[in-house]
Amino acid sequence: MTSTNLPSADVEARKSFGQGLIWMAFSMASFIGMSVGSRELAATLSIRQVLFFRALVGLIVILAVGRMLLPEIRKMKLVKLHVLRNVVHFCAQYFWTIGIVMLPLASVFALEFTMPIWVALFAWILLKERLSAPRIFATIGGFIGVLVIVRPGTAMVDPAAGLVLIAAAGYGLSLIFVKRLTRDCSPGAIVVWMILIQAPLGLIAALTDWHDVHLSDVPWMLVAGLGALSAHYCQAQALKRLEASVVMPIDFLRVPFAAVVGYYAYGEAIDLWVLFGGGIILLSNYRAVLAERARSR
Structure with missing residues (x-):
């Protein structure tokens, strides 16, 4: 490579990094938007x-833009694993949404950041991946962070916090299934199967506890549904441009941002213990990522 090519490569790297930061900003905004939309809907539904x-909103979007994936969907590759993955993911979403309704937004996002720990644990159990020393330390650090957030003994622990931890475990198990699915299925097909399976599951569950739907609910449906799709799409775009060791600390900014939104939108007090405990969880996972990255090199 000549010296004249170096500035061009450097410019491209900087451009890609900047684009990754923008995609992460959109992802964080989408996650918080989905949370607010879900909480507002839960006030009447x-x-x-x-x-x-x-x-349902996701299904409408998929029907509009996902026709090109029909040939792959018709092959029915690993359909049983798709069903298992989405049943687990649907249950995790149910518990997570309860947490969004019952807990401050920042607490939910902080507890959700235990998910990488669950991924490592399930990868060890199901995929026989080695549970490295950095991951063991991350697990211990994550447990300490959870104790800081919920602070058992200082007051009655809200059961919703336990449900969010179960949701994080469910999301972790779901990611393990996705990792297996990506060997034979495209990411687009995995998303389509998610919508095709979870929409009927949601309808069956909703019919058991149906409340009257009003026109005023429609905007929040769009915020929640489009926010969910946008959050994962933007995050995937960011991961194309940024390494996981960069994405993780940026993604953690959801916690203080959620605290600010909760303060102004719902009058939730900003709990420094939540930020402190979430920081412990973040640093534990971040150090594990850096250690494993150095070992792989």
Whole structure:
């Protein structure tokens, strides 16, 4: 490579990094938007209806733009694993949405950041991946962070916090299934199967606890549904341009941003213990990522 090519490569790298930061900003805004939309819907509808209408919006979008994936969908590759993955993911979403309704937004996002720990644990159990020393330390650090957030003994622990931890475990298990699916299925097909399976699941669940739907609910349905699709799409775009070791600390900014939104939108007090405990969880996982990255090199 000549010296004249170096500035061009450097410019491209900087451009890609800047684009990755922008995609991450959109992803964080989308996650928080989905949370606010879900909470607002839950004020008049049941949580099961919230899940259904969120999936319904996704179904409409998929029908509009996902026709090119029909040939792959018709092959029915690993359909049983798709079903298992989405049943687990649907249950995790149910528990997570309860947490969004019952807990401050920042607490939910902080507890959700235990997910990488669950991924490492399930990868060890199901995929026989080695549970490295950095991951063991990350697990211990994550546990300490959870204790800081919920602070057992200082007051009655909200059961919703336990549900969010179960949701994080469910998301972790779902990611393990996705990792297996990506060997034979495209990311687009995985998303399509998610919508096709979870929309009927949501409808069946919603019919068991149906409340009257009003026209005023429609905007929040769009915020929750489009926010869910946008969050994952933007995050995937960011991961194309940024390494995971960069994405993780940026993504953690969801916690203080959610605290600010919760403060202004719902009058939630900004709990420094939540930020402190979430920081412990973040640093534990971040150090594990850096250690494993150095070992792979």
